[in-house]
Amino acid sequence: MAIHYKSIKGSFIDxxxxxxxxxxxxxxxxxLELKYFTININYILIYYWVLRKPDTMSYGYIFISGIIxxxxxxxxxxxTSLALLFVAATxxxxxxxxxxxxxxxxxxxxxxxLLVGNFIYFIVLYYSNNTVDILYMxxxxxxxxxxxxxxxxPFTIISKLMKS
Amino acid sequence: METSRGDxxxxxxxxxxxxxxxxxxxxxxxxxxxxxxxxxxxxxAKPLNYLRxxxxxxxxxxxxxxxxxxxxxxxxAKKTKNHFNLYKDLEELKEKNIKLGNKINESKFLVVxxxxxxxxxxxxxxxxxxxxxxxxxxDKKSPYLNSFVINSGTNxxxxxxxxxxxxxxxxxxxxxxxxFSSRILLISDLNSKIPVIIEPNxxxxxxxxxxxxxxxxxxxxxxYQIKDGSVVYTSGIEGIFAPGLPIGKVLINxxxxxxxxxxxxxxxxxxxxxxxxxx
Numbered sequence: 001m002a003i004h005y006k007s008i009k010g011s012f013i014d015x016x017x018x019x020x021x022x023x024x025x026x027x028x029x030x031x032l033e034l035k036y037f038t039i040n041i042n043y044i045l046i047y048y049w050v051l052r053k054p055d056t057m058s059y060g061y062i063f064i065s066g067i068i069x070x071x072x073x074x075x076x077x078x079x080t081s082l083a084l085l086f087v088a089a090t091x092x093x094x095x096x097x098x099x100x101x102x103x104x105x106x107x108x109x110x111x112x113x114l115l116v117g118n119f120i121y122f123i124v125l126y127y128s129n130n131t132v133d134i135l136y137m138x139x140x141x142x143x144x145x146x147x148x149x150x151x152x153x154p155f156t157i158i159s160k161l162m163k164s
Numbered sequence: 165m166e167t168s169r170g171d172x173x174x175x176x177x178x179x180x181x182x183x184x185x186x187x188x189x190x191x192x193x194x195x196x197x198x199x200x201x202x203x204x205x206x207x208x209a210k211p212l213n214y215l216r217x218x219x220x221x222x223x224x225x226x227x228x229x230x231x232x233x234x235x236x237x238x239x240x241a242k243k244t245k246n247h248f249n250l251y252k253d254l255e256e257l258k259e260k261n262i263k264l265g266n267k268i269n270e271s272k273f274l275v276v277x278x279x280x281x282x283x284x285x286x287x288x289x290x291x292x293x294x295x296x297x298x299x300x301x302x303d304k305k306s307p308y309l310n311s312f313v314i315n316s317g318t319n320x321x322x323x324x325x326x327x328x329x330x331x332x333x334x335x336x337x338x339x340x341x342x343x344f345s346s347r348i349l350l351i352s353d354l355n356s357k358i359p360v361i362i363e364p365n366x367x368x369x370x371x372x373x374x375x376x377x378x379x380x381x382x383x384x385x386x387x388y389q390i391k392d393g394s395v396v397y398t399s400g401i402e403g404i405f406a407p408g409l410p411i412g413k414v415l416i417n418x419x420x421x422x423x424x425x426x427x428x429x430x431x432x433x434x435x436x437x438x439x440x441x442x443x
Contacts, residue, residue, distance in 0.1 A: 027304075077205050078202035081197075085191055
């Protein structure tokens with residue numbers, strides 16, 4: 001009985017990252033807009049889980065989440081998926097080339113992921129005749145980078161609670 | 165230890181092409197699919213439009229359900245706040261009521277005079293237009309697009325480019341229509357450019373969104389003289405919107421000539437869409 005309970009609890013915790021991903025996606029809160037700064041929660045979420053526990057964050061789900069975000073926010077369909085997949089690709093690459101798990105290593109390697117993601121956003125928005133606020137994107141990149149360690153901690157706790 | 169180019173190649177191949185134990189798709193396949201979708205977005209074909217509209221309608225409904233607990237929570241918070249401000253609001257309303265009572269008689273005269281003048285210049289009255297009312301379904305703050313999703317679409321004969329009003333004030337235009345929903349691009353959005361006229365001088369200009377609360381006035385004539393509080397209306401130039409729809413008041417500051425919309429764009433619940441002239 002105890003083993004059965006543990007197994008259910010473990011399976012539930014395994015689904016937490018996906019649940020968060022789709023919850024913020026459907027709520028349209030993938031980019032948190034606060035008074036003086038904005039943070040891209042999706043980038044942090046995807047980067048962390050693809051880097052640390054890739055089995056919990058399937059690329060297919062990332063793709064679908066991007067499509068839903070595009071529809072809800074009224075962006076050209078495919079742009080968020082593309083940006084998120086490139087963030088995931090950067091995380092997958094960093095996972096392959098690194099051995100040691102540490103906040104500082106994760107944090108620094110998050111910079112290219114952020115730049116790649118926002119660069120793709122910029123390029124696609126620019127070529128689809130949308131006006132792009134470069135200053136906003138720069139601000140968003142900076143604050144998302146600063147915010148990474150704050151989410152790193154709860155994610156690491158969740159990651160440690162997972163069964164595998 | 166040196167990292168050879170071969171190692172980097174292997175790492176990139178591993179990141180992009182390998183499918184893990186629970187990964188059914190490789191990254192490269194999904195990246196290509198995203199790029200295809202971006203190109204498909206540009207293709208205008210009836211079956212594709214129907215498919216897009218159906219998918220969007222479905223996702224909007226899903227989002228509405230998922231975000232309902234949040235909406236409920238903010239509704240309760242707002243009601244509680246309003247409850248605590250009740251006495252203060254009552255005093256303010258009493259004061260306003262007295263002032264409005266005095267103005268009613270004045271405005272009755274102005275309405276009669278306005279009708280007579282309109283007859284003289286043979287202008288079509290705004291009330292002869294066909295309007296459909298809708299509720300704001302989704303109001304997600306997108307960093308790249310200031311817009312609303314409303315609960316009417318082709319089922320209520322809404323088309324792209326139609327003007328959206330809130331309490332009689334112009335707030336934006338329709339940019340995307342589905343079967344049961346449409347998207348309104350607000351005047352505050354970076355991509356919004358509206359031909360306007362500024363009273364009392366009658367200057368023609370363009371109202372440009374900045375992605376922030378207040379849009380700005382651009383392309384004014386040389387040697388213009390505008391005062392704070394001048395009223396901005398749609399000019400009706402190019403026949404996109406009806407002329408004379410009020411938008412907001414001019415607010416001059418060190419950054420330029422801004423416009424404070426008459427409608428608070430963060431508090432819109434219902435909108436009227438002008439379908440066209442009944443005549």
